[in-house]
Amino acid sequence: MSHQVPITCKDTTWLVSDARERELTSEEKAALTAHIEHCELCQGASKQFEVLFRQLGMFLGKSGSP
Amino acid sequence: MNHSDTSNIVDEIATLRDALFHLALLQLRNKSEAEDATQEAILAALESHTGFEHRSSLKTWLISILRFKVLDIIRAKKRLLPVSNMAKLEEELDVTVFDSLFEENGCWSAPKDAWSDPHSHVEQVQFFKILEACLTNLSPTASRAFLMREWLELSPDETCAQIGVSSGNLRVILYRARMQLRHCLDLKWDRNA
Numbered sequence: 001m002s003h004q005v006p007i008t009c010k011d012t013t014w015l016v017s018d019a020r021e022r023e024l025t026s027e028e029k030a031a032l033t034a035h036i037e038h039c040e041l042c043q044g045a046s047k048q049f050e051v052l053f054r055q056l057g058m059f060l061g062k063s064g065s066p
Numbered sequence: 067m068n069h070s071d072t073s074n075i076v077d078e079i080a081t082l083r084d085a086l087f088h089l090a091l092l093q094l095r096n097k098s099e100a101e102d103a104t105q106e107a108i109l110a111a112l113e114s115h116t117g118f119e120h121r122s123s124l125k126t127w128l129i130s131i132l133r134f135k136v137l138d139i140i141r142a143k144k145r146l147l148p149v150s151n152m153a154k155l156e157e158e159l160d161v162t163v164f165d166s167l168f169e170e171n172g173c174w175s176a177p178k179d180a181w182s183d184p185h186s187h188v189e190q191v192q193f194f195k196i197l198e199a200c201l202t203n204l205s206p207t208a209s210r211a212f213l214m215r216e217w218l219e220l221s222p223d224e225t226c227a228q229i230g231v232s233s234g235n236l237r238v239i240l241y242r243a244r245m246q247l248r249h250c251l252d253l254k255w256d257r258n259a
């Protein structure tokens with residue numbers, strides 16, 4: 001039986017950052033998904049991080065510019 | 067784009083010199099080292115540009131050459147010993163940004179604007195300018211550590227050794243750098259234009 005500890009918005013930002021250094025555990029991934037699913041603020045923030053990391057990749061020459 | 071004309075490509079390499087220097091400076095945070103890395107990258111590019119196969123843009127190709135020159139400079143330097151002094155580290159980190167971001171219960175204190183990727187070349191040039199300004203605003207330690215991971219792709223362990231911090235401190239430095247970048251872009255980028 002899976003027992004999931006709810007996490008805060010602040011916790012999600014730590015996980016989003018850590019995920020750039022290491023593979024998150026399946027518990028962490030589940031907690032992250034569950035929180036973002038129900039939190040509009042974190043949906044906005046994770047979209048922002050997505051854009052940031054994608055554009056950073058282009059800025060650093062890792063993927064082609066459009 | 068057609069880069070087949072040799073004088074064209076030499077001109078284009080010259081126009082990208084500033085962009086290369088700025089990137090090297092963000093990583094190295096030392097002007098003379100950044101000059102050296104840029105100079106060596108440009109010379110290497112001029113020597114081998116006939117081998118440039120247009121599979122990527124010229125800028126991407128130059129950045130990949132610069133990356134190796136920057137890595138050479140970093141790896142030739144003596145590594146710092148790990149610093150266990152967290153007080154010194156705190157000085158380097160801009161803590162003020164974080165005070166207002168979250169409520170005490172860990173919730174974001176303000177709604178987040180919906181970002182979208184730049185829609186045009188002009189918008190992207192603008193985005194990159196702001197991104198560069200935001201990277202420049204990071205402390206030298208944060209900027210070096212962040213780009214070692216995101217650009218040079220050093221392992222977390224090697225990054226710790228180069229910066230001279232423990233892995234716990236590195237985690238904090240990188241977290242704050244990413245949070246600061248998001249915050250800075252949120253303030254400066256008018257993406258709903």
Ligand SMILES: [Zn+2]
Binds near residue numbers: 008
């Ligand atoms: Zn949230």
